[in-house]
Amino acid sequence: MRQVTDQYTKTAHTRPPAKLNLFLELLARRPDGFHEIDTVMIPIDWCDELQLQRIPDNRIELQVEWLPSLQIVAQRLGVEPESPTGRNLLAIPSDESNLVHRALTAFRNAFEIKDGFCCQLGKQIPAGAGLGGASSDAASALLCAARLCDIAADNPQLNELAAQIGSDVPFFLGMGGTEPIDGARATGRGEQIKAIELGKKLDCVVVFPAVCLSTAAVYANSQVPSNPRDAADLLNRLQDPKTTDLGSAMLNRLTDPAKKLAPQIAEILESLWHDELRTCQLTGSGSACFAISTSWGEAKRAASKLRARLEPGGFVMATQSTQVPAKIDVS
Known part of the structure; x- marks a missing residue:
């Protein structure tokens, strides 16, 4: 030992x-x-x-x-x-x-x-x-x-x-x-x-609609596309500190099966879109959705507006990209 x-x-x-x-x-x-x-x-x-x-x-x-x-x-x-x-x-x-x-x-x-x-x-x-x-x-x-x-x-x-x-x-x-x-x-x-x-920190708004989704269930309802998309375009844009539009390069193939299991996801994405947070999508297998904002101040303002409409009934968070692994302090 x-x-x-x-x-x-x-x-x-x-x-x-x-x-x-x-x-x-x-x-x-x-x-x-x-x-x-x-x-x-x-x-x-x-x-x-x-x-x-x-x-x-x-x-x-x-x-x-x-x-x-x-x-x-x-x-x-x-x-x-x-x-x-x-x-x-x-x-x-x-x-x-x-x-x-x-x-x-x-x-x-x-x-x-x-x-x-x-x-x-x-x-x-x-x-x-x-x-x-x-x-x-x-x-x-x-x-x-x-x-x-x-x-x-x-x-x-x-x-x-x-x-x-x-x-x-x-x-x-x-x-x-x-x-x-x-x-x-x-x-x-x-x-x-x-x-x-990343060419710069990303400022995001994340919405959790108070629904837990099973990863296995979402994947079980998914379909593998005949012509999968490549992430290369997104990676190039992420490295450019002047890039403001990531939306057309982003993708989550699990969005449709997740929407079928939790219709609230479609409502959340629509709310983000109507608040002019157009770079929005599902994260992972859901149920949380997120949008990338143009600035930290705009992310906080958008989160405040969404929180007033959606809470109680979910979480709305303004967040920023960070790094991994997380820092460890020993005392």
Whole structure:
């Protein structure tokens, strides 16, 4: 067994970010049930909060809560926490079904860590939204555990573990090491990552319509096009700091199946369009939608107008692009 050297009093703190898919194309259906995809993702500064400590016990202890509180989040979503709809939106498991728990268990097994971990997870990113919150939390848990156990962030086993846990998890690790990236083009089932650079920060408005969508259900209702589009045009535009129009180069092939499962998505996209946020689309498999604004001030003004119309009954957030992996502080 590996002997760790950090004291049990040390705590790793980080803020796992959400992500947006600026481009998502289906290339083929794989024999293992997944799809070959081509996607361009950026992290945004809508973040969860994660703290991790080592403990001498041979177990994983995971505590999960909504921030700033369950009651405030439920009020914004327009649900009662204990209603069936409220439980569907707000019940976050703390057992082995949580990706953070799975990540820490896999980490202990892979590196033969005999000590346990205690993790406090503060949720702000909604589940079933296509924002990658659970995957981001899992990636941050792996990196925090590595930091506390004196394992290099560029250890290739971390990427292997991430790919086993979920298709989006490797993205949130960045490219390994500590050098952050602006975003990535991901292929395979999403686990093959190539870093991209943005010519400038992107200012976005994100709307979550208080509906959780199953990724598996959305993909099951999707169709692989006979002539898939390529992300090259979008990547070229993203690198140009003067580019203001990304809309015609953006794509999400999962939009139609997601709309069939959640008609609210069409209404959200129409609301964004009518507020002159024309560069708008679904992120991931939904249900969240986003628009790219012309400036940070315009994003905040648009979010305020949409919030007045749509809340309670969903989340409306003005956000900016950021970088992955998330910074880790140890105290």
